[in-house]
Amino acid sequence: MSRIIIQSKLKKFCTSIFKKLGMDYEKAKDTSEVLVEADMMGHSTHGVRLLPLYIKDIEAGNMNITGNQTIINDTGSCITIDGEKLPGIWLTKRGLKLSSERAKIHGVSTVLIKNSHHNGALVAYLLPIVEQGLVPMIKCSVPSSATVAPFGGTKALLTPDPMALAFPTNYEPVLIDISASITTNNMIADKIVKKEMFDFNCLLTRDGIPTNDPKEVFENDGTVMPLGGLEYGHKGFGLALGIEALSQGLSGSGRSRKLKSMNLSIYIQVIDPEAFAGLKAFKNEMSFLYNECVNNPPINKNSKVRMPGQKALLNRKEAIQNGIKFSKQTLMTLDDISRKFDLVFL
Amino acid sequence: MSRIIIQSKLKKFCTSIFKKLGMDYEKAKDTSEVLVEADMMGHSTHGVRLLPLYIKDIEAGNMNITGNQTIINDTGSCITIDGEKLPGIWLTKRGLKLSSERAKIHGVSTVLIKNSHHNGALVAYLLPIVEQGLVPMIKCSVPSSATVAPFGGTKALLTPDPMALAFPTNYEPVLIDISASITTNNMIADKIVKKEMFDFNCLLTRDGIPTNDPKEVFENDGTVMPLGGLEYGHKGFGLALGIEALSQGLSGSGRSRKLKSMNLSIYIQVIDPEAFAGLKAFKNEMSFLYNECVNNPPINKNSKVRMPGQKALLNRKEAIQNGIKFSKQTLMTLDDISRKFDLVFL
Numbered sequence: 001m002s003r004i005i006i007q008s009k010l011k012k013f014c015t016s017i018f019k020k021l022g023m024d025y026e027k028a029k030d031t032s033e034v035l036v037e038a039d040m041m042g043h044s045t046h047g048v049r050l051l052p053l054y055i056k057d058i059e060a061g062n063m064n065i066t067g068n069q070t071i072i073n074d075t076g077s078c079i080t081i082d083g084e085k086l087p088g089i090w091l092t093k094r095g096l097k098l099s100s101e102r103a104k105i106h107g108v109s110t111v112l113i114k115n116s117h118h119n120g121a122l123v124a125y126l127l128p129i130v131e132q133g134l135v136p137m138i139k140c141s142v143p144s145s146a147t148v149a150p151f152g153g154t155k156a157l158l159t160p161d162p163m164a165l166a167f168p169t170n171y172e173p174v175l176i177d178i179s180a181s182i183t184t185n186n187m188i189a190d191k192i193v194k195k196e197m198f199d200f201n202c203l204l205t206r207d208g209i210p211t212n213d214p215k216e217v218f219e220n221d222g223t224v225m226p227l228g229g230l231e232y233g234h235k236g237f238g239l240a241l242g243i244e245a246l247s248q249g250l251s252g253s254g255r256s257r258k259l260k261s262m263n264l265s266i267y268i269q270v271i272d273p274e275a276f277a278g279l280k281a282f283k284n285e286m287s288f289l290y291n292e293c294v295n296n297p298p299i300n301k302n303s304k305v306r307m308p309g310q311k312a313l314l315n316r317k318e319a320i321q322n323g324i325k326f327s328k329q330t331l332m333t334l335d336d337i338s339r340k341f342d343l344v345f346l
Numbered sequence: 347m348s349r350i351i352i353q354s355k356l357k358k359f360c361t362s363i364f365k366k367l368g369m370d371y372e373k374a375k376d377t378s379e380v381l382v383e384a385d386m387m388g389h390s391t392h393g394v395r396l397l398p399l400y401i402k403d404i405e406a407g408n409m410n411i412t413g414n415q416t417i418i419n420d421t422g423s424c425i426t427i428d429g430e431k432l433p434g435i436w437l438t439k440r441g442l443k444l445s446s447e448r449a450k451i452h453g454v455s456t457v458l459i460k461n462s463h464h465n466g467a468l469v470a471y472l473l474p475i476v477e478q479g480l481v482p483m484i485k486c487s488v489p490s491s492a493t494v495a496p497f498g499g500t501k502a503l504l505t506p507d508p509m510a511l512a513f514p515t516n517y518e519p520v521l522i523d524i525s526a527s528i529t530t531n532n533m534i535a536d537k538i539v540k541k542e543m544f545d546f547n548c549l550l551t552r553d554g555i556p557t558n559d560p561k562e563v564f565e566n567d568g569t570v571m572p573l574g575g576l577e578y579g580h581k582g583f584g585l586a587l588g589i590e591a592l593s594q595g596l597s598g599s600g601r602s603r604k605l606k607s608m609n610l611s612i613y614i615q616v617i618d619p620e621a622f623a624g625l626k627a628f629k630n631e632m633s634f635l636y637n638e639c640v641n642n643p644p645i646n647k648n649s650k651v652r653m654p655g656q657k658a659l660l661n662r663k664e665a666i667q668n669g670i671k672f673s674k675q676t677l678m679t680l681d682d683i684s685r686k687f688d689l690v691f692l
Contacts, residue, residue, distance in 0.1 A: 153642030252623025277598025296499030299554030
């Protein structure tokens with residue numbers, strides 16, 4: 001029931017839809033590229049499956065599709081931007097590019113973006129930065145949304161709060177993309193569509209009882225457990241607070257604003273190892289560590305230790321050669337959009 | 347069997363011991379202060395309980411006690427330091443002070459320290475920095491030690507890899523200090539001394555079987571599980587790799603050096619919110635979040651949601667008023683040291 005789609009055709013299809021909706025060309029191209037990149041890496045929960053959400057928000061006026069961001073503060077290495085509800089992927093890509101340029105001058109550069117629309121999968125941005133020998137970091141939170149309760153609480157307050165970090169080695173780069181909660185909102189949505197339960201209790205009912213039923217969160221005021229669950233969830237709660245402080249505190253855009261439509265605060269930092277002990281020493285140490293990890297005697301003899309991003313890079317290589325394989329649900333979504341916009345995607 | 351000790355007397359006692367061993371005065375004073383500060387905050391695993399370890403390493407020549415650190419690279423906002431195996435607490439305190447001064451000029455300042463001796467509890471450093479309206483971060487790893495296996499592996503390779511972050515609010519500051527593993531080496535040592543088991547399986551035997559017996563790690567080649575355990579330990583593994591990359595990669599001092607005696611790589615970053623949307627906006631947003639957290643309806647009606655650091659700050663206040671209460675084990679340790687150095691501590 002699945003079908004293979006060539007990535008270049010899919011990017012063109014997505015770009016055409018965004019253009020048809022009136023989006024500026026660069027914004028349409030960037031948004032399409034990063035959504036398809038997520039699918040290529042196998043992160044299908046954050047790929048073109050999100051198109052209907054983006055289309056809906058454009059039509060409702062919750063995502064601005066033309067015009068420019070506003071620079072609020074620029075000290076050279078520290079930049080604060082108002083994203084003006086423009087496409088989050090375009091904003092994040094630009095933020096990373098700016099931060100990388102400035103990191104090469106200042107060693108470390110930090111970019112804060114407030115009022116951004118959704119920005120997809122963080123892992124999908126890292127490769128072009130890390131290939132320049134830089135260390136990119138992204139930490140996001142969504143002050144307009146809440147699905148995670150503070151540790152010990154029952155009412156949704158925080159977001160899954162993802163964070164990504166990538167670093168170069170003499171082999172493949174390591175691409176880390178994790179959240180401060182056990183699972184994410186898009187994973188929950190995906191499970192509901194597929195009528196699946198989670199493998200273990202990573203959610204709480206609104207009364208604080210552990211559950212693996214994704215519907216409890218979206219339909220019954222349940223919450224997602226922070227990393228560490230009931231046993232040591234104070235750690236995930238701490239991680240989340242750190243991410244909310246860096247993204248919402250530094251940008252000055254947080255939950256006190258009681259925002260209604262999709263609105264992200266994004267913290268970006270890029271580090272140039274040359275400003276410290278040098279890229280060569282960095283890569284040598286991290287290559288040693290990489291080797292020691294993948295050659296570590298495994299618990300299960302048939303599954304070697306895998307580095308973060310290793311599977312995503314393998315999926316990406318396969319997608320470039322053979323196209324992307326989509327689930328029946330996503331194909332139906334693409335068909336619906338294709339009909340609605342009178343645009344053929346294959 | 348416990349006894350109350352006045353913190354000022356304990357600091358004097360520790361300083362005298364370090365001085366008797368030949369340590370420079372400032373190093374002795376700083377080391378004593380941070381060890382006692384950990385005890386005051388209730389982090390007794392990283393308090394004066396560590397004295398015998400420090401004394402042993404001084405006597406063995408593994409910790410240098412006089413002389414200076416070497417600046418390898420100083421770009422203004424990015425500083426790389428060789429700690430020359432000097433006391434890690436003194437190095438970390440100085441690094442944070444330098445980073446804070448530079449953050450006020452550059453907005454963000456990053457300090458890397460390699461070849462540091464042990465630096466105690468990260469939470470014990472944060473208060474003087476956050477009280478200046480700054481956001482301090484510390485991430486450490488110990489290339490000379492290994493107790494955590496990569497996710498899916500069985501051989502110790504990584505360290506618990508702690509990270510700390512603090513931020514100011516209009517109320518009390520939030521002090522986060524967590525590790526990328528479920529538990530820490532000092533917690534394991536403490537459980538062994540107290541002949542206790544962990545409440546749940548947070549360790550693996552050398553064959554990769556979950557266990558709660560602390561002795562499996564120190565006596566039987568077992569390992570500590572990364573944050574997330576068997577179910578989602580890839581998240582803790584990712585966190586650990588990020589911390590090792592920032593501390594060991596950027597300082598150029600990692601596991602390839604096959605160091606034998608206690609040797610830390612430390613990443614310090616201090617952020618000045620004034621370089622972004624401003625301290626006032628930062629504190630307002632974080633105060634709103636603070637309030638929403640502590641007033642969240644709790645799972646258990648008798649235990650309100652607690653912010654990271656809240657208990658530590660309460661313990662600290664109590665210790666200042668009434669002294670520190672020590673366990674029988676720590677009191678015996680202090681008595682032994684008191685006799686050995688012919689110094690009375692009460």
